Amino acid sequence: MSAVVRVAAAVMLRSDGREFLLAQRPEGKVYAGYWEFPGGKVEAGESMRDALVRELHEEMGITVTACTPWLTRRFTYPHATVHLEFWRVTAWTGEIGITGPLEHAAVDWQEKAKSPTVEPILPANGPILKALSLPETMLITHAEGDGTQAQLARLAARLKQHEGSLPPLIQLRDKQLPANERQAFAAAVVDLAHAHGALVVINDDAALARDCGADGLHLSAGALAATQQRPDFAWVGASCHTAGEVARAGELELDYALLGPVLPTPTHPEHPGIGWDEFAARRADNGIPVLALGGMQESLRATAMAHGAHGIALMRGW
Numbered sequence: 001m002s003a004v005v006r007v008a009a010a011v012m013l014r015s016d017g018r019e020f021l022l023a024q025r026p027e028g029k030v031y032a033g034y035w036e037f038p039g040g041k042v043e044a045g046e047s048m049r050d051a052l053v054r055e056l057h058e059e060m061g062i063t064v065t066a067c068t069p070w071l072t073r074r075f076t077y078p079h080a081t082v083h084l085e086f087w088r089v090t091a092w093t094g095e096i097g098i099t100g101p102l103e104h105a106a107v108d109w110q111e112k113a114k115s116p117t118v119e120p121i122l123p124a125n126g127p128i129l130k131a132l133s134l135p136e137t138m139l140i141t142h143a144e145g146d147g148t149q150a151q152l153a154r155l156a157a158r159l160k161q162h163e164g165s166l167p168p169l170i171q172l173r174d175k176q177l178p179a180n181e182r183q184a185f186a187a188a189v190v191d192l193a194h195a196h197g198a199l200v201v202i203n204d205d206a207a208l209a210r211d212c213g214a215d216g217l218h219l220s221a222g223a224l225a226a227t228q229q230r231p232d233f234a235w236v237g238a239s240c241h242t243a244g245e246v247a248r249a250g251e252l253e254l255d256y257a258l259l260g261p262v263l264p265t266p267t268h269p270e271h272p273g274i275g276w277d278e279f280a281a282r283r284a285d286n287g288i289p290v291l292a293l294g295g296m297q298e299s300l301r302a303t304a305m306a307h308g309a310h311g312i313a314l315m316r317g318w
């Protein structure tokens with residue numbers, strides 16, 4: 001069996017973060033005409049980051065000045081098995097260009113929240129495009145503490161702040177609310193969220209998720225362990241604490257994992273938090289977007305991203 005080919009791929013984001021760049025493979029290469037993220041193979045002795053910087057310079061004539069690891073994926077093509085590492089690239093110098101006929105046939109900016117307007121896309125990249133449309137903030141409800149009316153008012157104010165940018169993903173948690181109150185709260189949250197273009201997932205109750213018209217299901221770690229196949233919803237994620245659970249969420253082809261608690265949090269006072277290095281280690285190489293949970297607030301977003309987080313999940317910090 002031939003060795004696995006390591007590939008660095010760049011998700012180049014325009015400054016407002018809403019658009020990313022796709023590039024078309026030129027004639028003469030395998031999958032000619034297909035669209036991909038710019039990048040290429042890692043050379044012997046080279047780090048992933050160095051390969052990314054080199055490829056973007058060779059292919060587009062730019063110098064990367066800010067990038068963070070994001071997702072990994074292993075994929076077997078007829079010609080090779082590739083280990084792909086996707087990095088977010090948020091700053092560069094120079095003008096993006098096509099430096100030669102063997103690099104790309106064309107480049108095109110695409111909107112994250114929409115289906116791509118170009119095709120075909122390289123087969124390994126389908127889940128990557130879905131991950132790009134996953135919000136980078138999750139708001140988790142805690143109406144048990146605040147009361148449902150106060151939560152709805154706070155949510156309405158918070159969703160207004162997001163007008164014009166990708167709205168957050170909302171997880172309805174509140175596992176202890178009486179069933180009828182949870183139902184009414186879920187219906188109100190879905191109405192409010194959908195009016196602002198935001199998605200809602202319901203914690204551990206598939207029937208309620210269907211009844212209230214939510215967009216998906218959020219599995220607790222216990223439910224994840226008991227799940228044999230991906231539940232049938234547009235969006236499904238899971239709470240994870242260990243690397244094994246993150247891997248399981250990846251195997252089930254879920255859309256995201258929450259990993260934590262990263263820092264101390266009132267929800268789990270017995271737990272000191274795993275810290276950022278452990279967060280990075282437990283999320284590594286699983287191919288699934290991972291949001292950091294536990295003690296999060298907006299000011300920690302950049303730290304989370306530097307450790308490979310897709311984004312942050314807030315329970316009390318929103």
Ligand SMILES: Nc1nc2c([nH]c(=O)n2[C@@H]2O[C@H](COP(=O)(O)OP(=O)(O)OP(=O)(O)O)[C@@H](O)[C@H]2O)c(=O)[nH]1
Pocket residue numbers: 007008009029031036037038039040041075077080082084122123124125
């Ligand atoms: N650059 C890039 N490669 C990808 C992506 N998705 C994906 O499956 N791949 C695969 O990863 C491998 C990258 O190899 P490449 O041929 O582009 O690398 P390269 O620029 O070094 O080309 P070369 O072989 O001509 O030297 C290919 O098998 C390609 O199909 C992607 O989004 N970007």
